Amino acid sequence: MANKDQTDTDRMEKIVSLCKRKGFIFQSAEIYGGLNGCWDYGSLGAEVKRNLKDLWWRKNVQERDDILGLDGSILTHQAVLTASGHVGGFSDPMCDCLLTKARLRADQIEPQSGIAYHFTGASHEESGWFVDRDYSVLLNQPNQDENKARKTAREFYAQFLTDKQIPAKKLTLLGESTSEEKEVTHYNPENGSLLTEPRDFELMFKTQMGASADDHDPNATAYLRPETAQSIFVQYKNVMDSNRVKLPFGIAQIGKAFRNEINPRNFTFRSREFEQMEIEYFCRPEDGLRLTDEWLAKRLSFYDEIGLQKEKLHVLDIPDGERAHYSQKTYDIEYDFPFGQQELEGVAYRGDYDLGKHQEHSGKPLEYFDEQTKERFIPHVVEPSAGCDRTILALICEAFYEEDLTKEGGKQDIRTVMRFKPAIAPIKAAILPLLKNKPELVEKAREVKNLLQPFMNVFYDETAAIGRRYRRQDEVGTPFCIAIDFETMGLEEGKEDLKDTVTIRHRDSMKQERIAISDLLPWLLERIH
Ligand code: ATP
Secondary structure, three states: OOOOOOOOHHHHHHHHHHHHHHOOEEEOOHHHOOOOOOEEEOHHHHHHHHHHHHHHHHHHHHOOOOEEEEOOOOEEEHHHHHHOOOOOOOEEEEEEEOOOOOEEEHHHOOOEEEEEEEEEEEEEOOOOEEEEEEEEEEEOOOOOOHHHHHHHHHHHHHOOOOOOOOOHHHOEEEOOEEEEEEEEOOEOOOOOEEEOOOEEEEOOEEEEOOOOOOOOOHHHEEEEOOOOHHHHHHOHHHHHHHHOOOOOEEEEEEEEEEOOOOOOEOOOOEOOEEEEEEEEEEEOHHHHHHHHHHHHHHHHHHHHHHOOOHHHEEEEEOOOOOOOOOOOEEEEEEEEEOOEEEEEEEEEEEEOHHHHHHHHHHOOOOOEEEOOOOEEEOOEEEEEEEEHHHHHHHHHHHHEEEEEOOOOOOOOOEEEEEOOOOOOOOOOEEEEEOOOOOHHHHHHHHHHHHHHOOOOOEEEOOOOOHHHHHHHHHHHOOOEEEEEOOOOOOOOOOOHHHOOEEEEEEOOOOOEEEEEHHHHHHHHHHHHO
């Protein structure tokens, strides 16, 4: 297994910069300083997202007889989220750094050991000012200069000075003592400062509905859904009755979800607004565990198909005590991002918990009647729940390559190439007339463009030298470049047989081959799906 903490900051910075430069992903409201945890997909990012969602939908809904689609509302009734346990329960323990006010998730702080320096307060002799308040700093490295702890403590106490002209270093610390600490999590790993006690931080975005909405009217309160799953559970009976389906069957949904994450980070990985691709697969209780393993295998083969390397995917079998209390089995599928091994998808066997809760709270029967056995029971459910944005981030990280093509004694030549699978690539083919000042080449190239455009996303480019244009397409991951040259026009002496053929240049191998224009469409269609 890869080292969970192995990170490649330099690579990640290059990826984020390419995403902006080429129009994959932008920070939301960037010109106003940015909206933290929100991202906008640019023209190429929007294509990648569409390709991924279309593929997921085709594989999981359209190519299956036992899964139906749903497109539920984002605004969610308070009662739905009360029944599911989200209202009052969907929160993360959070603590604040007493020095910088940075907010951290208490359950994500790595345990640290070292010497803690405790103080009871600080004073400023000349002005007679003093503050009476406990504070501690942890030095977590061996042989660290103890003055570092005192400096941090002075900076902390200086926050309480009324006279801001007094510098922190003029303060006298009071009541210093030390203790040895082992595997503790109440100090900020960044600066050693003491943290506040953990408090629960509500993760849902709450809103008021209707013109006359007031804060005290419970019926006016709605939430932006924190996951797509709940509308599937709530509509399970309608979907079943309107389609006359029998167990086992699934309901699939792709859509936005919102969580007021304490610490959005790692580019789009942890966002406040994101998209999920979820399936709730309803089954008989005796089939639940087997189907969970089957779904895990299916999901892994999906990731393989879209181009994530097997060696970079890891399955975590979540042990007893760490799973939700109602789940008999949960797998996390994790991927080696440049910032470490992190979750892409969860595949959980949730028993009859969700439908059971909605039946209890709504008072409406949500049981299934098996006509053969005459049994009535609440179906169990297996949930493969994937993050669309996280998958896109994984695809972008996977695709990013820098190749050194420098020739001996020549200028440094680094080729940046996004090796997306053709099905994921935002542009499938670029159409490039060799020269823009030859009207016959341009006209032919436009004909080729018109031939392909109704079937796929293509890009026409006549600016700059052809080599430069190839490189530009490599950088955005276009798998095929089609060059229209003098041979296409039948104007090259001795090569008249090449009339109405084009050069196809392959992104990864950079090899070129000639293909008749009449064969071009089927040739491409075979390769881009
Ligand atoms: P995490 O532990 O990373 O917060 P989670 O276990 O809470 O995730 P689930 O509730 O199981 O996540 O959601 C299913 C999937 O939705 C996750 O595997 C992930 O791909 C995606 N997801 C969840 N939270 C976010 C987020 N804040 N930003 C982007 N994607 C997310």
